[in-house]
Amino acid sequence: MTADSPDTVVAPVAGRIIDITEIPDPVFAGKSMGEGFGILDTPGGDVVAPVSGKVMMVAKTGHAVGITTASGLQYLVHLGIDTVELEGRPFTITVSKGDEVTAGEKIGTMDNAVIEEAGKSTATVVIVTNTKKKLDSLDVDYGDADLGQEVARAHPKVAAAPKPAAENAPDAVVAPVAGRIIDITEIPDPVFAGKSMGEGFGILDTPGGDVVAPVSGKVMMVAKTGHAVGITTASGLQYLVHLGIDTVELEGRPFTITVSKGDEVTAGEKIGTMDNAVIEEAGKSTATVVIVTNTKKKLDSLDVDYGDADLGQEVARGTAKVKDPAPAAAEAEPSSEPSSEVATVGDGGVAKQRPAELTGFDALAWDIIDNIGGAENVRSVTHCITRVRFYLKDEGKADDAVVADLDGVIDVVKAGGQYQVVIGPEVENVYNAIEAQLGPTDDAPEDVREKPTTAVGWVKYGFSELIGVITGSMIPIIGLLAASGIIKGILSLLLTFDVITDDSNTFQIINAMSDAVFFFLPIFVGFTAARRLGADPIIVAIIGGVLTYPTLVEMSNSGADSNILGMPLNSDFFGIPFHMASYSYSIFPIIVAAWVASIVEPWLKKVIPAILRMIFVPLLEVIIVSVVILMVLGPVVMFISTGIATTIQALYDLSPTISGAVIGAFYQSLVIFGLHWAVIPLVAQDIAASGNSYLNAIISSTMVAQGGAVLAVFIKTKLEKIKSLSGPAAISAFCGITEPAMYGVNLKYGRVFIMASIGGFVGGLLTGLFNVNMWGFTGSLIGFTSFVNPDGLDFSFWGFLIASAAALGTAFVLTWFFGFKDSDVEAERTVKKVRLGRRDPVAK
Template identity: 90%
Template sequence: MTADSPDTVDVVVAPVAGRIIDITDIPDPVFAGKSMGEGFGILDTPGGDVVAPVSGKVMMVAKTGHAVGITAPSGLQYLVHLGIDTVELEGRPFTITVAKGDEVTAGQVIGTMDTAVIEEAGKSTATVVIVTNTKKKLELLDVDYGDAALGHEVARATAKVKEPTQEVATVSEAGVDTQRPAELTGFDALAWDIIDNIGGADNVRSVTHCITRVRFYLKDEARANDAVIADLDGVIDVVKAGGQYQVVIGPEVENVYQAIEAQLGPTDPDAPAEVREKPTTAVGWVKYGFSELIGVITGSMIPIIGLLAASGIIKGILSLLLTFDVITDDSNTFQIINAMSDAVFFFLPIFVGFTAARRLGADPIIVAIIGGVLTYPTLVEMSQSGADRNILGMPLNSDFFGIPFHVASYSYSIFPIIVAAWVASIVEPWLKKVIPAILRMIFVPLFEVVIVSVIILLVLGPIVMFVSTGIATVIQGLYDLSPTISGAIIGGFYQSLVIFGLHWAVIPLVAQDIAASGNSYLNAIISATMVAQGGAVLAVFIKTKLEKIKALSGPAAISAFCGITEPAMYGVNLKYGRVFIMASIGGFVGGLLTGLFNVNMWGFTGSLIGFTSFVNPEGLDFSFWGFLIASAAALGTAFVLTWFFGFKDADVEAERTVKKVRLGRRDPVAK
């Protein structure tokens, strides 16, 4: 195959009549910045017929008709986007006559566009043609700029040349023949197998990832073959929780996620990140609301968990340096290290605002600026002042144009900025509808920052802080009633929350507790449960003679002692259920001792790697020794019980037999 072979060069025609311009001149930063890929724009179109820019197969048609995707025989994927922000017109200007899967030829009429409707709505009629897989496939795009008639050749796109690929047949355990390209290896091959067995790319609404799992929102979970996915090399297990189809990967999750994202192909750039059917019953709405809340918290917290953990370790090291008189708290060295350890907590609303906005579909930069407003030094000082009047115990310590209100201290907080991101996700689309496109770059951020900041500062912020502080007070009150009993109960059952992803409802409470008060008794108990899971899987690693189990359990034990328990739980402990029970008993013992000794924790990082988090900044106290005792007891209990009662190599063979029987019968339980 040569570089100028017809199989690698696409002749691109104008999908609408008009003036062909460089993509960087399109009045939209996403397209102009080429973040979607290389291409060209078309201005001054009279509307009317829209034709296919290339021959190929229709791979996507937007519900609102404003965008059509086509894959050419060369492998290049083209997106025709009719107008800018026209998704907001709900399809009124467009009539599309082709559907996904249709074969089309270059110049074939695929629909119509009414430019008068677009202009009346204050939108731009600029049309864009983008090669969405530019980075992987496009070698060269040669565009003829200037006036062009409908269907006339305006560009030539050359695909990258590579050796012909083979297709290798594989047969899943369920007996379904699949075809994976032989060129795919490593993470790309695993990504292909996962996508194929969850029902294909067309079954995926959206996908994200956390520390150990790739999290899919599927259109139909029944199409996914759970057992086959769970048995793939590189997959630890499959979990369904919170409306998500979760594939547990472990430490390599980011590499697998990137491969999956690349293979899923183009999606409608204006489509919401997640589309789910609304429930019809009260119970359904409660489940839906809780699922949405967990999803937002997960998406908001995951990107900064590593930062919180690192900051906790630095805080602990700083405490040790003070304890052993290496530095003093009035030295410049102390101030510099303290800034490193405290910055992520102090400016938490900025970071969480950015990540929450991405999850909710608002502009991350704008919401981050709103986080900056909440942490602005003058407002922080204002929050510390008192007042004669108060409401619900909150002093009305400021006023806005004569309206008294309570300024809370939002530094170190999490929930108010998540609410701000939610408000922004509502305000922003409305602003884009009412503000003409030519003025949006300045006036959308202007009005959004003002409107959302005022709503949060005057109304929602104080309410959210009152509620979140109340929850923290209730949790602390329950702990104070009996630290020993509380520690035992939480220690015995906390890791069960991880199974369903419900621990994400607890993590922000811990983070905010540490940020606000500087410590967390609850986090100390959670730490003991991590050590217990590691102790159980460590027993499996030492006891087993099966190389496959050793390969799973060794790294899983290290991860658990580093504060990440999912590889241990899904790779080994839950698969061989008695192991998880023994680990939970170890967590019970560790939590009980943690409560009995009133062990406190001054950092976010738990398990053995987080030992510095148990050093009191005011000087080493019994919390550190209590942590060592409770951790040793949790690890030892889980290890011994697992060794004698929790695991034997015969369990592995029994587990395989059960799985084969289920697959052979197509037992619905295996789904």
């Protein structure tokens, strides 16, 4: 056949030929590895070559074989899904790298019984791995096919006119260390294997010793720890030699580098040494990697010779893309330096690479920024309990799939004009690393959502905005409320077991620690609400201080002869009577105060001359807003919020058991829609006002149930990726944060969430049946001290333990037997959280 005639492709196994997008694996179905087709319902047995050509790769575990045809197309036969984990047991491959094969010729066998017993799929895939560069079209005949039957024809692209030799001359790449050359995807590191840093190859079984330059060029970077060297060739390709995996942690001890930045080197020239003994003693891998870090912008192709190689032996050829005939002035310089600093991409086409010395959260932060369009695409960034939240200038520049697949990222959610990266418990560490690398950013954009045009639309819009304001105001202080609840519980235990007495100084000090957050809640909520609504946080915090001023708190306790709607008119202002409510421990009045301030403040700035604003804006704002809240809006808000709390308690009192069962079953469903943020302030207000909350006790059991379900997944699964997600998610749920469990595992594999909800139903029912009460804000297992009655240990504590055990046990057992199996991972769903309202600071 000629180089541009079609390849005849036959079925490597018998079965039903399907479109590649129907394969139960997101990588193959998403065509990220290339065009192709799938085969379902295969009986196993013999496996034949799908095309005629040369065997270029045989996976150690036998689950994949690569063949290159005379046309230059590269085919990969992948037997089963995730079968690499079976370590070769189901496969016998009878060909080796370098063998010539004919389409239909037997190349091995496949044992379906072993695959299915391990819970894996026998779905087989044939893909053209160099689709983008070489494939013009692939015509597939779908339907049933016998073993060796022709099922497709692949047309290669017609070769273009020869490129100018000077521009198309490939870089000769030699082995920087002796060893076995392997495909980059086989490197035991997800960053390199996933090609997120670029195309390349790996070297295993290196003896250590001398290290030579893999290419001729200029040294552009030498890592401080000596584990990596970057070299740019005349073609503009940038090569990185990375010695060992995670060896940056060894602080340079195994390496001696004899070149410096700016030096010119020749391929094969000694540039340093590598001490394998030191690396292996530290428990690290000596696997070495050579990658082209500007692959996306500059690399046309990289042809690698796999197998054993001596030090300095040519093992690959890297060909750069040919420049456009009339390149832009900005591209006059073909390359840039790999830097030890964070690089960005500008209009000049400067290439990116993750600095080799970045590890841990810093490395993850760099990868996230890189894959959302770079630092220049970020307007602003903030975070909540589990998510880093970006405002991007252009969301189209973000690669959702790549970001979601990064190690350390649970999922990506886009809502309310935000690009949200779900991290889990480590969100603060990742956020700090991102913030440090981004530097100053623009202000967050104004909310540009389309305004409603109907009455119903305005009601929905208003409710959404209200929830957004409440959420943005409460998120920053949730941790404080939880911590104070734990301290309260510890204080109760100390009293119960007579370690201290309630008239001791020790009691007073610990009680102040536990009570301060609640007593001065208006100050803290005022600050966060003002930030969300665009008012001055300090001024609104001062107004919160007014509401909690001791004299006014004492005034609220006085009676009066007259009242309005049961509220005594117990104070007056210049002779005008009004109801002085007790605002310490309150939430909603100060949120309303922040809203009023966001209206008054811009008006004051408009009417007061600039030279006087510094003094008179805060002066008048404090007076106006304080008076409005104290005399009018504060009493109204307190009346409404107290009424809602009383109504909820009355409904609970009608039947605690039924209430517990219903809330237990459905509360975590509210989390999906963001509606739980309407409940959390009511719980906090209830605890602050009365000292306890029956509703919070029920909510606690739902957290335990979610944790029990994801714990079952963690113990049952054999998939490392699912273990790495479910283990930390279970710990988070038992610490009162269910989002990592829900969005990382339970909702993705829907039956798990259902089983967790059943566990919540059982836990909530028992919580109501035992009339369990809760005196702290912190729920789930970590909040056990919140169930200790300050007046002495009672059955609420034991009821909490029984209900939690029942919720955890029910969710665990049901998930284990009915909720999850590893094959579910192939059909995981995409979970999108609905978030009501914008939570972040408005632009000012």
